[in-house]
Amino acid sequence: MTDEALTLDDEILARARIHAREVVDEHDLELDLGALEWDVSARARRRAGLCRWDADREVATIVLARRAYERYEWPEFAAVVRHELVHALEFQRFGESGHGERFCTLAARLEAPRRCRSFANPRYVLRCRGDDCDWRATRHRASQPVRAPDRYRCGDCGGALEVEHADSGRIWTAASGYGGAKAALGEDW
Structure with a gap:
């Protein structure tokens, strides 16, 4: 330090x-x-x-x-x-x-907020792929749904998920896509 x-x-x-x-x-x-x-x-x-x-x-x-x-x-x-x-x-x-x-x-x-604003931009954005669903969530770490979105479903409509790497814009829908994006981005991951 x-x-x-x-x-x-x-x-x-x-x-x-x-x-x-x-x-x-x-x-x-x-x-x-x-x-x-x-x-x-x-x-x-x-x-x-x-x-x-x-x-x-x-x-x-x-x-x-x-x-x-x-x-x-x-x-x-x-x-x-x-x-x-x-x-x-x-x-x-x-x-x-x-x-x-x-x-x-x-x-x-005490004029304290119930929740404090995030101070960091998320690394990943999860979205529902359903046509009429606008559910989305952000993640800072590569959680299970980020690494293997094909194993999870949207909590709102049950639709399939996709994940976007926020910095690069790369999108994947399965574990193989996660691995491919990570390998392609290398140090930029």
């Missing part, structure tokens, strides 16, 4: 901790900041943050994505921090957390 990465991670953690203290004070939250740990992920590609609960230690860990910090403006990233604080509070108080009604009520109070 470079000194630059360490410095950026330190900046992310410092800003997040300061913001967390401000949110707790401003909203008089019963969140134990002493039982809250922080980390930065350099690998995260889809989610801007997450909150893990260690029930044995009764400690919540908020993990923030470096790439999200680099791509978002601070107000949007601060909203991610508030979102994860809601999870941490739920874990501390109830031992569990989700995105249900309880979460939504507190998130609204």
Whole structure:
């Protein structure tokens, strides 16, 4: 890891901790900041943050994505921090957390989104091949439906699927097509 990465991670953690203290004070939250740990992920590609609960230690860990910090403006990233604080509070108080009604009520109070915007473009687009169906989904990783779309069906109409490699535009409908596209693209995969 470079000194630059360490410095950026330190900046992310410092800003997040300061913001967390401000949110707790401003909203008089019963969140134990002493039982809250922080980390930065350099690998995260889809989610801007997450909150893990260690029930044995009764400690919540908020993990923030470096790439999200680099791509978002601070107000949007601060909203991610508030979102994860809601999870941490739920874990501390109830031992569990989700995105249900309880979460939504507190998130609204903190002006935190229920879901955080993706900060990365997907690598793959799955689409239904049915004539009257416009179902589609995106993927960041080569999941089973991406590698072998012929084994799966559209959840809306039951039609066959196709997959597009977003960067190249290559499309396949079977496992052999996936392998062929991967081989043809080589380093551009």
